[in-house]
Amino acid sequence: MTTSLSERLSAELSGLRESGLLIHPRVLDAANRARTSVDGKAVINLASNNYLGFADHPALKAKAESYLREWGAGAGAVRTIAGTLRIHEEFEEQLAHFKHTGSALVLQSGFTTNQGVLGTLLREGDLVVSDELNHASIIDGLRLAKATKKVFKHADIADLERVLQENPTDGLKLVVTDGVFSMDGDIAPLDKLVEVARKYGGVTYVDDAHGSGVLGEAGRGTVHHFGFEHADDVIQVGTLSKAWGVVGGYAAGHHDLRQLLINRARPYLFSTAQPPAVVGALSAALELVQSDPSFMERLWDNTKFFKAELERLGFDIMGSQTPITPVLFGETADAFAASRKLFEEGIFAVGLGFPTVPKGKARIRNIVTAEHTREDLEQALRAYEKVGKELGVI
Incomplete structure (x- = not known):
């Protein structure tokens, strides 16, 4: 008997509900800032990726308003037909200059950028070796590729070398890693990864979604942080949301990379170009972070203070090296309970459990931003201390 749509939907939702995995996103009633309103409640926001506080910045x-008025509400077509406005190319030149790369191309999102770039570069006979904790967009992008796919243990240089030794090929060798890992907040050992990739004639591919705007001079990212920004054998991809406060994805690297992606990357070929207002806001973000170093200074001052105080209270922050600051609760039910209790105290911080993170490693992921004040963070720490003691975590 044929399964009806209603039966399928009901069965899937029931399964999620019974396993405790059914999501009901909280709704913001105001702009996404360090202090905002969520479901009608005034809160300090530790759940956003708005690292530099740009999402609602006046500049x-x-x-964005200027570009909207001059260029219209939408681009009107895909880039390869009639959707490439002069401002698109000007921003891509601005981005390549910022990243110190030979070229840059903007796509519709960080997720589709991984699909487009990996799907374009990799062919049958190639080898791609991916860190086991890489983002879901990398995993999905690799599913589209015909290359031989292997995984190395997280940030394990010896295991990467083992995989490369055991899988010789005359094709392209691509070592793929996040720059900053989004669940644990650790930084990829990019200096060692690039060294091993080069030893075997390979190319290093870095998804810098959480490193761009956070690491390196003026937020140029993880690649710049390790000194590889002029290297043609290092490809940078990432998002234009998070630190940049807007939306989109980018690929930056070798001077020929852009042209190949224009001709082959399917998300680029079959999606309408970014609206002018988005381009304007992104251009302003790059200008702002380079002209005013105080954004990154406040981001890191706040990060260091918050981490140190959480550890002083007795919380396990899982070795995080970046503004992504996980607080370990262990079991999923405990992390979710802590999130609810924190919300009651006026702190918006989301619990994460299996399958997003491994069993026994459930946590609340906090992200400190440049916009948070010391008062905000001290209030959050008081709430954490109260909730941690109630749940017996500290």
């Missing part, structure tokens, strides 16, 4: 809004 971004002003340039």
Whole structure:
């Protein structure tokens, strides 16, 4: 008997509900800032990726409005037909200059950028070796590729070398890693990864979604942090949301990379170009972070303070090296309970459990931003201390 749509939907939702995995996103009633309103409640926001506080910044809004009025609400077509506006190319030149790369191309999101770039570069006979904790967009992008796919243990240089030794090929060799890992907040050992990749004639591919705007001079990212920004054998991809406060994805690297992606990357070929207001806001973000170093200074001052105080209270922050600051609760039910209790105290911080993170490693992931004040963080720490003691975590 044929399964009806209603039966399928009901069965899937029931399964999620019974396993405790059914998501009901909280709704923001105001702009995404360090202090906002969520489901009608005033809260300190530790759940956002808005690292530099750009999502509601006046400079971004002003340039977005300017581009909207001059260039219209939408681009009107895909880039390869009639959707490439002069401002698209100007921003890509600005981005390549910022990243110190030979070229840059903007796509619709960080997720589709991984699909487009990996799907374009990799062919049958190639070898791609991916860190076991890489983002879901990398995993999905690799599913589209016909290359031989192997995984190395997280940030384990010896295991990477073992995989490369055991899988010789005359094709392209691509070592793929996140720059900053989004669940644990650790930084990839890119200096060692690039060294091993080069030893075997390979190319290093870095998804810098959480490193761009956070690491390196003026937020140029993990690649710049390790000194590889002018290297043609290192490809940078990432998102234009998070630190940049807007939306989109980018690929930056070898001077020929852009042209190949224009011709082959399917998300680029079959998606309408970014709206002018988005381009304007992004251009303003790059200008702002380079002209005013105080954004990154506040981001890191706040990060160091918050981490140190959480550890002083007795919390396990899982070795995080970046503004992504996980607090370990262990079991999924405990992390979710802690999130609810923190919300009651006016702190918006989301619990994460299996399958997003491994069993026994459930946590609340906090992200400190440049916009948080010391008062915000001290209030959050008081709430954490209260909830941690109630749940017996500290």
